Amino acid sequence: MPRIAVVGLRGMTNVIGGIETHCRNLYPALASKRPDFDITIYQRNAYHHENASLPPNLTVRPIWAPKRRAAEAFLHTLFAILAASLNVRPRILHIHAIGPGLWTPLARLLGMRVIVTIHARDYDRPKWSWPIAAGLKLGENLSCRFANAVVCVSQAGLQDISARYPRHTARFHAIPHGLDPPLDPDGAGAGVFDELGVQPGRYLLAVGRFDRTKRFHDLVCARQALRKEAMPLVIVGSGVGDHEVFTDLVDDGVVLAGSRFGDELVQLYRNASLFIHPSQMEGFGLVVLEALNTGIPIALSDLPQHREFGLADHCYFKVGDIAAISKIMAHQHHAAFRPALSPSALMQFTHAGMVEKYEQLIEEIGFDEENRP
Structure with missing residues (x-):
């Protein structure tokens, strides 16, 4: 059973944020569609909640990280990659965001094939000091240079990194988020x-x-x-x-x-x-x-x-x-x-379409002999 590890999110349950919502929409559906995939998601201990409704081939594991804004994602990703290398030994590591992407070269050295999804140019956020912004830019650089595949969540994002990293465009992809219309709550939550x-x-x-x-x-x-x-x-x-x-x-x-x-x-x-x-x-x-x-x-x-x-x-x-x-x-x-x-x-933003594109990318990166690290 091919093993996939996921890092870079805060938590899977009741956590607001684009990355977290994306992961909640993607991985349970992917695990249900592909029971031959063994998916392990590493989330931060502070955001861990038990969820009994997950497919049997999808596991969520809490990993401790310091509750400090500048260090939390950076250190949690390191701890998660090391834990995955020792315990799960995944064929594929899926990293979310450019901050965690700093560890892309380490994951490659540990024998993993890496997919990095870039959700935004996080270094443009005014809350970060210039040293942290520089670290985020380095994370983007290392992700684009060393990942087996880089996914952008919009065509605008793909055009942006393609213009700035033209030597690596063959490994860049655009997979927009996908959602299905919600079921009628029929009064629930009113x-x-x-x-x-x-x-x-x-x-x-x-x-x-x-x-x-x-x-x-x-x-x-x-x-x-x-x-x-x-x-x-x-x-x-x-x-x-x-x-x-x-x-x-x-x-x-x-x-x-x-x-x-x-x-x-x-x-x-x-x-x-x-x-x-x-x-x-x-x-x-x-x-x-x-x-x-x-x-x-x-x-x-x-x-x-x-x-x-x-x-x-x-x-x-x-x-x-x-x-x-x-x-x-x-x-x-x-x-x-x-x-x-x-x-x-609206067809380009369907949930099934997003899941299928990630499934195809995982098969390409994980099973294509030409993509072995």
């Missing part, structure tokens, strides 16, 4: 509206980690400029190191909903008057795909990654343009921002 004090169909919604690059502060400023003229703004998410940035967000008409999952999150998406995402940088924009799959009106910052969703021009606004955001919030008919995408346009 208590969240009373809990938050909002009415279905009468609130604006933003979802994501409390990170400076998400620019939720732009939404708050835009809503404050409208005063009572705008609907309540519900922000779903939690902070990972940057929570202090949003301590001033609690205001009349701004509701910090915390982390929400499952039926509650589906209810919040489906009943929003408008989903708005003002981010200044994205690797893909997984929360946008979640919103698309519920069919609600959407407004996005004008990023190349967001343009890949193919919305109408009026659904985009310039990053940081608070006046434009206010105008969208105050629009009398948010239905004008409802995406009019054909089924074929």
Whole structure:
């Protein structure tokens, strides 16, 4: 049974974040589709929760790491790779993100074939000091040079690294995130509206980690400029190191909903008057795909990654343009921002398509004689 080890995520259960959501969507489905794959996911001990619903060939193992923002991912990945080498001896190591990608050469030296998924240019995040940003850039460099395959989660990301690492483009791939429309919760989770004090169909919604690059502060400023003229703004998410940035967000008409999952999150998406995402940088924009799959009106910052969703021009606004955001919030008919995408346009973002592409890549890297390290 081919062995695959996975590193780079914080946790598989009830952890908000693009990488974590991606892993929850990918690995259980991949394990179910391919019972001949033996998949072991190494997550950080602080985020470990038992999950009895996983396929029998998918194991989640907690590994200790220090709870320090700059060192946690770096050291956890090292410990996980060493543990995998000693205990699991995987044929393939799947690394998520460029910080953990620093250890790509070590994994190759230990005989593993490595896939690195680059989720974003993390060194562009303003929270990092220049030494940490330099380390993240080095992680990207080592990933692109030494991995057997590098996966970008958007075409914009693929074009970016292809332009900067032209000697290695033969090993670069684009596999966008994939989701299926959520099942109708049929009333389950509807208590969240009373809990938050909002009415279905009468609130604006933003979802994501409390990170400076998400620019939720732009939404708050835009809503404050409208005063009572705008609907309540519900922000779903939690902070990972940057929570202090949003301590001033609690205001009349701004509701910090915390982390929400499952039926509650589906209810919040489906009943929003408008989903708005003002981010200044994205690797893909997984929360946008979640919103698309519920069919609600959407407004996005004008990023190349967001343009890949193919919305109408009026659904985009310039990053940081608070006046434009206010105008969208105050629009009398948010239905004008409802995406009019054909089924074929959404086919590139299906869950089954994402799983199949990773399955093919694993077979190519793990079983092709020409790709042996």
